Amino acid sequence: MGMKNISSSGGRDIAKREASSDLFIRPSVDIFETDQGLTLMADLPGVAKEDLHVDIEHGLLTVQANAKSNLLGEPVQREFVHGKYFRQFQLPDEVDSERIAAEMKNGVLILQLPKAESAKPRRIEITSS
Amino acid sequence: MAMDILQEMEILRREIDGAFRGFGMGSFLEPSFLPGVSLQRFPQINLAQDQDKVYVEALVPGVNSKDLELTVMRGVLTLSGERKDEAVSERTWHRRERGHGKFMRTVDLPCEVDVDQVVAKFENGVLLVTLPIQEKAKPKKISVKAH
Numbered sequence: 543m544g545m546k547n548i549s550s551s552g553g554r555d556i557a558k559r560e561a562s563s564d565l566f567i568r569p570s571v572d573i574f575e576t577d578q579g580l581t582l583m584a585d586l587p588g589v590a591k592e593d594l595h596v597d598i599e600h601g602l603l604t605v606q607a608n609a610k611s612n613l614l615g616e617p618v619q620r621e622f623v624h625g626k627y628f629r630q631f632q633l634p635d636e637v638d639s640e641r642i643a644a645e646m647k648n649g650v651l652i653l654q655l656p657k658a659e660s661a662k663p664r665r666i667e668i669t670s671s
Numbered sequence: 672m673a674m675d676i677l678q679e680m681e682i683l684r685r686e687i688d689g690a691f692r693g694f695g696m697g698s699f700l701e702p703s704f705l706p707g708v709s710l711q712r713f714p715q716i717n718l719a720q721d722q723d724k725v726y727v728e729a730l731v732p733g734v735n736s737k738d739l740e741l742t743v744m745r746g747v748l749t750l751s752g753e754r755k756d757e758a759v760s761e762r763t764w765h766r767r768e769r770g771h772g773k774f775m776r777t778v779d780l781p782c783e784v785d786v787d788q789v790v791a792k793f794e795n796g797v798l799l800v801t802l803p804i805q806e807k808a809k810p811k812k813i814s815v816k817a818h
Contacts, residue, residue: 567701567702570703570704570705570768570769571766571768571769572764572766572767572768572769573764573765573766573767574759574762574763574764574765574767575762575763575764575765576759576760576761576762576763577761580765581759581762583733583769585703585704585732585733585769585796586732586796587702587704587730587731587732587795587796587797588702588730588795588796588797589795590795609702611728612728612794612797612799613717613719613726613728613799614719614721614724614726615719615720615721615724615725615726616719616720616721617717617718617719618681618682618685618718618719618720618781619682619685619686619716619717619718620717620718621715621716621717622701622702622703622715622717622730623702624702625702646795647733648732648733648734648735648793648795648796649731649732649733649795649796649797650732650733650796
């Protein structure tokens with residue numbers, strides 16, 4: 543059928559985290575599933591490829607990034623700040639960690655998490671005798 | 672000194688506008704881009720200026736530059752466009768937090784700018800617009816001759 547639901551730990555401490563005195567922004571994500579696997583898309587505006595870290599350890603996916611501001615001058619109106627992004631996800635067992643692919647496009651992280659071959663739905667031939 | 676007071680009032684006016692804009696959604700100053708999802712006006716912008724230029728920074732992640740439209744007229748900057756959803760044949764959604772759809776936002780510029788010299792750079796989903804202030808709108812220093 544489908545994979546187990548992906549749970550996300552926004553506020554709790556799971557695994558390692560950088561200095562907890564920093565304020566972290568939790569990026570918005572879309573997660574959907576196809577026959578091939580899961581796709582995760584996270585909004586990380588202002589983040590360059592070099593400032594992005596994606597780690598997987600024991601099925602725990604961690605996305606960390608630093609966004610930089612290029613704005614000059616004296617602020618007149620401020621609606622958002624650039625900062626550190628952090629979010630973690632528990633991946634279902636069916637994900638093949640070896641073949642995970644990551645791409646940054648227009649400030650959006652696109653992660654392809656393929657299913658291990660053994661977890662893909664297989665059609666079973668029914669023979670009649 | 673009078674110029675400082677006017678500028679202070681202008682900043683206050685913008686802050687009061689802003690206080691009602693984001694009411695009830697998300698935490699203060701958290702960056703987000705939710706066209707079609709939230710009632711706030713998107714995209715979020717930061718406005719700054721120095722002596723020669725006005726700067727506008729807009730948060731538009733996941734939007735292609737060809738789906739982004741920027742116009743400047745009579746002291747108002749208009750930013751509009753659409754964040755399209757990539758068509759994927761068959762999929763099951765596990766989590767859907769990002770917004771998709773059309774957006775439009777106008778920004779009142781604090782002074783007259785030279786429209787022909789406006790430069791816009793789009794990098795990593797952030798649009799940075801640099802608008803040089805018109806010469807006649809810049810404060811002029813008047814030298815005082817002593818007798």
